Amino acid sequence: MMQKRWFQTLIALILVFLLIILVKEANFIFSPIFQLVGAVALPVIGAGLLFYITRPLMHLLEKMKLHRLLAIMIIFILLIVAMFVAARYIFPSLQSQFSKLVSNIPGWISTLEGLIEYWQDNQRSIPDEVNEAINHIRSNLQSYIQSTMSFIFGFIGEFISIMFAMVLIPFFLFFMLKDGEKFVPFITQFFEKKKADNIRSLFYKIDEALTSYIQGQIIVALCIGTLLYVGYSIIGLHYALTLAIFGLVINVIPFIGPYIAVTPAIIVGFFQDPLMPVWVAVITVIAQQIEGNLVSPNVMGKALHLHPLTVITVVLAAGSIAGFLGMLFAIPLYAVVKTIISHFYQTYQDAQKNDEDALI
Secondary structure, three states: OOOOOHHHHHHHHHHHHHHHHHHHHOOHHHHHHHHHHHHHHHHHHHHEEEEHHHHHHHHEEEHOOOHHHHHHHHHHHHHHHHHHHHHHHHHHHHHHHHHHHHHHHHHHHHHHHHHHHHHHHHOOOOOHHHHHHHHHHHHHHHHHHHHHHHHHHHHHHHHHHHHHHHHHHHHHHHHHHHHHHHHHHHOOOOHHHHHHHHHHHHHHHHHHHHHHHHHHHHHHEEEEEEEEHHHHHHHHHOOOOHHHHEEEHOOOOHHHHHHHHHHHHHHHHHEEEEEEEHHHHHHHHHHHHHHHHHHHHHHHHHHHOOOHHHHHHHHHHHHHHHHHHHHHHHHHHHHHHHHHHHHHHHHHHHHHHHHHHOOO
């Protein structure tokens, strides 16, 4: 029985669960390690995202016969210029619009409460149960809106906390661009040739999946953000830049992102003009149609092919566990896990087939 693969798999699962229990019971030992990993994780993830964004440019510069170090220097100069332009022309306007938006929220709440009260006073045939429900909602309206706005704009606080870790990002990014190709050979040198080839194939599959997804999602989000800003500006929506940038960031979340992104724009449009939410919806639909029919088919053609229900389930579960950052990184992490499982399952099938051929 010890030679049966299903029995070996069962033993491996039992050992994994025992290891989890051991780690939980010995938390006082592993807690400092987890804190250290958590402190390093943010700059590594940030540098990794920039690595996947800037690596094609580095390869393009190398094809133009530029030395890698010179290509990396050019990339850093471009990043510094982009940050300067954002700090000089975008951030001041964004900060001003966001401050005005937050300061107007209490007035909007009072207006909405007045509208509900006026509607109740002019309706004589409302059942008592409905009246009680409306009164309950009206009495808790401010807390509902505040919690909703906290969820919508909560990523800003998380973004600010990430900023403190950004000091290390340039250092990690530099060495990722310079020595990125050396990582896989360094890992595989400790294994025999057959296992080394298998591990090398796994790393290349993970790299391909992450490259397609990260580059595709960022390009799509930039296109959506630009289209939303142009559309909001055309219809005269207040706080167009703030709402468009919010849409840009949230659209990185697959499937759910567009619905979350349009929510604050519709709320702002409602208090600006009763017809404005209709125009906001039209702009959103146009932007999504352009993205879905022109941008995504060309940019995301090699990206992950996941069922929408799977994506929604993973994103919601990650959001409930880790908030906005969980929703942001849920799909890439799921893609890595899926790639690893698929790879080893394929390896297992190939081993089974080779054993059958050997018996024949």
